[in-house]
Amino acid sequence: MPQIIPIKDLKDTAAISEMCHQADSPIFVTKNGYGDMVLMSMEVFESMQKKWDMYSEIEQAEAEIARGQAMPAREGLASVRAKYGL
Template structure:
């Protein structure tokens, strides 16, 4: 369940910070009863960015498949990577 707090609660920054780290999810801040801000810990932010990055890469891969781009064989890719890193 999302955490929703009025903007006046931002006066207590330590409490907001503690909630962000404890719940590991964004806190939605309202102003005059309407959504205004989202506050989250750096860890949560970085996690969200990573998830967005994965979805972006999946969308790119799906677009390539629909365009008929030739797929790489996974085993061949891993063999080349192992060989490349074994020589270092």
């Protein structure tokens, strides 16, 4: 379940830092009852960044497949083996 805090709670920076490091997901900050910001620890950010990078690579691979720029794995491996004498 996501954590949601009002913007006025940001005054206690030490408590916010502790909350970010204890949470395994982003913390949503509201202003006047509406979403305003998202806070997270560096660890959570890096984890999310890795997922975004992986999804981007999958998306690129799927686009290459759709454009016909891919070959079956067996053919690709055979090509590499022949090229490098493996």
